Amino acid sequence: MTVSDWTERYQGAVMNTFGTPQGVLVRGEGAYVWDADGTKYLDLLGGIAVNALGHGHPAILDAVTQQLGTLGHISNFFTSKPQVELAEKLLDLIGHEGRVFFTNSGTEANEAAFKATRRTGRTRIVVAEGSFHGRTMGALALTSKEAYRAPFEPLPGDVSWVPYGDTAALEAAVDDTVAAVLLEPIQGEAGVVVPPDGYLQAAREITSKQGALLWLDEVQTGMGRSGAWFAHTESGIVPDLVTVAKGLGGGIPIGACIALGDAGQLLQPGNHGTTFGGNPVATAAALAVIATIESDGLLDNARKIGDIFRDGLASHPLVAETTGRGLLVGVVLTEPVTADVQKAALAAGLIINNATPTRLRLAPPLILTVEQAEGAVATLTQILDEVMA
Known part of the structure; x- marks a missing residue:
C-alpha cells in the first residue's frame, strides 16, 4: 500500500486531532526513516526530541x-x-x-x-x-x-x-x-x-x-x-x-x-x-x-553537532539568528516563511519543524554524525536560497 492509501485509511479511522499527517513512516534505522513509498528521510526532529538514540538502536x-x-x-x-x-x-x-x-x-x-x-x-x-x-x-x-x-x-x-x-x-x-x-x-x-x-x-x-x-x-x-x-x-x-x-x-x-x-x-x-x-x-x-x-560520549556529540547547525546556518541572509544549546537548535528567519521551508525540506528528504512562522526547530537524534549534519546544512542552505529568491 502507498502513502496515499494509508493516509486515506488514517483519515477514516483516527481522530482528526493532528490534521493530515505529513507522511506514513514504516521503518527507521539510526537517524533515517522510510515511508510507505520507500522514500528515505534524515530525521532532524527525532520524534520531537524523543528518539535520543535514533531508530532501532540495539x-x-x-x-x-x-x-x-x-x-x-x-x-x-x-x-x-x-x-x-x-x-x-x-x-x-x-x-x-x-x-x-x-x-x-x-x-x-x-x-x-x-x-x-x-x-x-x-x-x-x-x-x-x-x-x-x-x-x-x-x-x-x-x-x-x-x-x-x-x-x-x-x-x-x-x-x-x-x-x-x-x-x-x-x-x-x-x-x-x-x-x-x-x-x-x-x-x-x-x-x-x-x-x-x-x-x-x-x-x-x-x-x-x-x-x-x-x-x-x-x-x-x-x-x-x-x-x-x-x-x-x-x-x-x-x-x-x-x-x-x-x-x-x-x-x-x-x-x-x-x-x-x-x-x-x-x-x-x-x-x-x-x-x-x-x-x-x-x-x-x-x-x-x-x-x-x-x-558513547553523546553529550559531547550533541554539543559538537549542534554547533555545526548553528554556525552553518547563522550567516544566511534569511536567518536572523540561530539559538539553542546542544541538539536543540532554533533557526530564526527574517520572514514568516518557515512553513515553506519545512515543506521544501521534507521534499528534499529532511524532517524539520516549523515551530512558528519565523522559527524552525531541529531536535535530531544525539547519534547524528558530522557528515549527516554538514549534508543537512548544505541542503537547508539551498532551500533557504530558493525560498528567498
Whole structure:
C-alpha cells in the first residue's frame, strides 16, 4: 500500500486531532526513516526530541526484549529492580537527594508536579508566556497558547503569566501566596527561545525569598538534549521540581517528576498514582538510553553537532539568528516563511519543524554524525536560497 492509501485509511479511522499527517513512516534505522513509498528521510526532529538514540538502536531493543521476557508489568503494589535503579540514576545525574515519581509522558510528569505544588498549602502558579507544558487539563492550564486552552475552559485557575526572560516582571509577580514558578530552561515549542544569562539564577533567588517552589520543565531539554543531562545545570542552581520525559526512554513512553530536597516529601501515600508509570520495560529502556549516552560520549556529540547547525546556518541572509544549546537548535528567519521551508525540506528528504512562522526547530537524534549534519546544512542552505529568491 502507498502513502496515499494509508493516509486515506488514517483519515477514516483516527481522530482528526493532528490534521493530515505529513507522511506514513514504516521503518527507521539510526537517524533515517522510510515511508510507505520507500522514500528515505534524515530525521532532524527525532520524534520531537524523543528518539535520543535514533531508530532501532540495539541497546534499547536488547533492554526491552530482555526485560519483557523476564517481567513485563506489575501493579504499583510492588516495585522492580529497573524502577529503583532508574530513580537512583536520575538523582545521581541531577546531583542532589530527592524522590522520583514515574509517569508515561511529559504532560503526566507535569501533572504530578502540579499536584505536588498544591501540597504546599498555596495555589498560585506563575508561568512564562510562550510556555508549553502539556495537553491534559492541569498541564494545559499552565500552557501559554490561548488557542490550546480556550476550548477546554474552565481550567484549574490561579495561574499568572509573565514575559519569558523578564526578571523584573517575575519578581513583581511572585509574593508569599505563590506555590511555584514554572519555567522551561529553553522554551521548545515556542521555537527554541533561550532566556538571558542569569534568568534562572534570578528565578531561584526570587522563589527562595518568597518560600515558593522553583519548578523546571525539562521534558524537551533534559536527558542530554542540550549537551548536558539537564539544561539548567550550567546555571548552578538547584530547583525543587524537575520534570523529564521525551528522550528519557528513547521512544518508549516514560516520564518522571523529580522532586529535590524537602519537595520530595510533598506527595505521600494516597496523594497520587499511576498504573503504568515506572513499568519495568519502560524503566529498563531508560536505563539503556542513559548508559548508551554515557558510554558513547553523546553529550559531547550533541554539543559538537549542534554547533555545526548553528554556525552553518547563522550567516544566511534569511536567518536572523540561530539559538539553542546542544541538539536543540532554533533557526530564526527574517520572514514568516518557515512553513515553506519545512515543506521544501521534507521534499528534499529532511524532517524539520516549523515551530512558528519565523522559527524552525531541529531536535535530531544525539547519534547524528558530522557528515549527516554538514549534508543537512548544505541542503537547508539551498532551500533557504530558493525560498528567498
